[in-house]
Amino acid sequence: MDLSSYYHLIFTLLAVLVSGVIFFFSRKAGGKGLNLPPGPPGWPIVGNLFQVARSGKSFFMYVEDLRPKYGPIFTLRMGTRTLIILADAKLIHEALIERGALFMTRPRENPTRAVFSCYKFTVNAALYGPVWRSLRRNMVQNMLSSSRLKEFKGIRDDAMDKLIDRIRAEAMANGGVVWVLKSARFATFCILLAMCFGLEMDEETIGGMDDMMKTVLITLDPRIDDYLPALSMFFSKERRRAQEVRQAQLDFVIPFIEKRRKALENPGSDKSATSFSYLDTLFDLKVEGRKSGPTNAELVTLCSEFLNGGTDTTATAIEWGIAQLIANPHVQSKLYEEIRSTVGDRKVDEKDVDKMVYLNAVVKELLRKHPPTYFSLTHAVTEPTKLAGYDIPTDANVEIYLPAVGEDPKLWKNPEKFDPDRYISGNEDADITGVKGVKMLPFGVGRRICPGLAMATCHVNLMLARMVQEFEWTAYPPESKIDFTGKLEFTVVMKNALRATIKPRA
Ligand code: HEM
Numbered sequence: 001m002d003l004s005s006y007y008h009l010i011f012t013l014l015a016v017l018v019s020g021v022i023f024f025f026s027r028k029a030g031g032k033g034l035n036l037p038p039g040p041p042g043w044p045i046v047g048n049l050f051q052v053a054r055s056g057k058s059f060f061m062y063v064e065d066l067r068p069k070y071g072p073i074f075t076l077r078m079g080t081r082t083l084i085i086l087a088d089a090k091l092i093h094e095a096l097i098e099r100g101a102l103f104m105t106r107p108r109e110n111p112t113r114a115v116f117s118c119y120k121f122t123v124n125a126a127l128y129g130p131v132w133r134s135l136r137r138n139m140v141q142n143m144l145s146s147s148r149l150k151e152f153k154g155i156r157d158d159a160m161d162k163l164i165d166r167i168r169a170e171a172m173a174n175g176g177v178v179w180v181l182k183s184a185r186f187a188t189f190c191i192l193l194a195m196c197f198g199l200e201m202d203e204e205t206i207g208g209m210d211d212m213m214k215t216v217l218i219t220l221d222p223r224i225d226d227y228l229p230a231l232s233m234f235f236s237k238e239r240r241r242a243q244e245v246r247q248a249q250l251d252f253v254i255p256f257i258e259k260r261r262k263a264l265e266n267p268g269s270d271k272s273a274t275s276f277s278y279l280d281t282l283f284d285l286k287v288e289g290r291k292s293g294p295t296n297a298e299l300v301t302l303c304s305e306f307l308n309g310g311t312d313t314t315a316t317a318i319e320w321g322i323a324q325l326i327a328n329p330h331v332q333s334k335l336y337e338e339i340r341s342t343v344g345d346r347k348v349d350e351k352d353v354d355k356m357v358y359l360n361a362v363v364k365e366l367l368r369k370h371p372p373t374y375f376s377l378t379h380a381v382t383e384p385t386k387l388a389g390y391d392i393p394t395d396a397n398v399e400i401y402l403p404a405v406g407e408d409p410k411l412w413k414n415p416e417k418f419d420p421d422r423y424i425s426g427n428e429d430a431d432i433t434g435v436k437g438v439k440m441l442p443f444g445v446g447r448r449i450c451p452g453l454a455m456a457t458c459h460v461n462l463m464l465a466r467m468v469q470e471f472e473w474t475a476y477p478p479e480s481k482i483d484f485t486g487k488l489e490f491t492v493v494m495k496n497a498l499r500a501t502i503k504p505r506a
Contacts, residue, residue: 037084037390039075040066047077049227058488060374063087063401072404073388079227081107082396086387087404089411093438095387095398096379096446104128104447107380107397110226112242116216116249118301121294123451124309124377130288135302140451142281143195143306149455151276153350155194156459160466163187167471171502177476180322180498185315186210188459189307196306197256198277199263199270212252213307217490219245253300278306310452310459313372316491317460318467319498320370321362324418325464326473326500327482331420335362336505339469348465350458356465361420363460364432364440368406369418371442372491376400379448406440471502 042048052062063085066074072088086092095103105128109120117125123139126132142148163183170178189210193201201209219242225232232239263273264280282302285293294302325332338358339348353359379398386392407415413428422428431437432453434445443450450456467473475482476499485495 034391034393035389036075036082036396037073037388038070039077040070042077046079046228049078049224052076052078053224060401060403060488060492064403067401067404073390079224080229081227082393083399084390084392084396085399085401087401089405089408089438091388092400092405092441092445093434096400096444096448097434097438099385100446102381102383102385103379103398105380105382107378107395110222111232111239112223112226113220115242115246116220116301116304118295118298121298122301122305124305128382131290134285134287136451138281138285139278139306143278144451144455146454149458152191152195155191155274156350156462159187159191159194160462162190163463164466164470167467167502168504171471176501176503177499178502180500181315181319181493184318184463185311187463188314189311191459192307192310194274194277196278196303197260198274198279199256199260200272208252209307212249213304213311215245216249216304217308249304250297250300253303254296257296257299257303279303309450310456312489312491312493314456314459314463316372316493317363317366317370317456318463319494320372321366321460321464322467322473322500323482323484323494323498324366324369325362325468326475327484328418329474331362331418332468332473334358335464335468336472339465343469348462348469350462353458353461353465356461357424358420359461359465361423363457363464364423364430365418365420366460367432367442368412368430368440370486370492371402371406371440373442374402374486374488374492376402376441376444377448400441400444402441405438406442408439411439469505471504474501474503476501 040048040051042051052059055062057065063076066076066085067087072086072091074085074087076083076085086095106120106125109117109125113125114120120126121131121135123132123135126135163186166183166186167178170183186206190206193206193209223235223238225235257279259270260273260277260279261283263270264283279299282294282299287294325335335358338356342352342356343349376399379400380396381392381394381398384391384393392398405411409415413422430439432440432443433449434441438445443453443456478501482498483494483496486492487495
């Protein structure tokens, strides 16, 4: 939610002018008499919107600064949106696990998101109800269950080999120096693309698809009129642009949907087509309460969700993971030793990964310290309720702030330290699903927990293991200290994108 680039003083003036109008209308709808959690005082109408925007900080940094003053639950008013931030393990457990049924829906969509989500026809955006149940059940049972995951092993093996070749080629061309995020992103995207469409694509097509998806993500960045709809008259150019991007997305993706449909109708006609894909499950999808299956536009939206949900998140984890292995060479050596003693001279296979206790500890620690997103997706309550004695109205955005839990000194010894051994010694542990208590929640917890959890951890484990097996990773420039500052770019990536020096293992 990096708003700062949008805002100039002129908006402040504009907002003040228009605020009188909004004030008049919003008084009727206003949440009077509610006992909302505390929060920084804001201006009439715009609330804290301009304070956040003009702070020049990413939204997560702004929230981090407020925590010492306002504690585990607080409110930010962003124009017409009320954000209630939860930053405490116990409260999050109460909301998402103990009272999960109540906190499991999503808030209303802004107009741009409504267009791209086909009016909430995705797993992540759907309101709690029959559409969400049908879409989520289909995704989990037909794509992400452990038995289904096994069927895509060939795709993963292929992508891992290509990842190593790509890194090696980049190092050869650049004196042993490589960018980490780019290669991890490409490998993950290739896996998800193959799972999603079941078609072979050349590098140019993959690049085109990736550019398209990135353009969509940028178009979905929040705008000021999402918070102050009365200003939407000043954003007609942006609205037109969003429609154009949506059309371009449809024009780009629908031919692949048709190609897959043809391949299924005429088995054997496309030799590169795989036996199974996410699209196949969607062609036949029966959605509770609907007579017909998804339209082409809806299929585009659902495929984009599958690709976007798993690409940047996974790649971001790899970037932070490699950074920590460089900053902690003893961890990297220990991991390499485990790999050697488990597989000897052959390539790490995903079947080995379960046996590698230290690798799993490294990945867990990495997700605790660096959850790829600092907020889970926004939740909302299905009916008005109370939490910690405060009112939670149905039109509030309930935001779950993840680092508050993973770095809580009441829950973790030396939380700032990257220390995979904390899990090995048996002194500390955490159930990543949060059922037994929330101590870290990189995938969220409760009924809306990330359905890609098992696949994502498989990808992160496998990629890190292969990358460490093949190369020794050190800093670039040599001996330099790694800067662990993060910045928001859909996920929280490293502010200075990680470059590393690599040496093939003997
Ligand atoms: C390291 C990788 C990943 C991380 C850290 C991650 C994290 C998250 C988080 C924090 C949420 C929000 C949970 C909530 O609303 O409380 C989420 C939801 C979701 N994720 Fe992931 N995710 C990852 C990979 C994936 C993958 C590989 C897929 C599928 C291809 C995926 C698909 C989804 C979907 C569809 C939702 C929405 C679930 C719902 O609303 O019911 N994610 N993820």
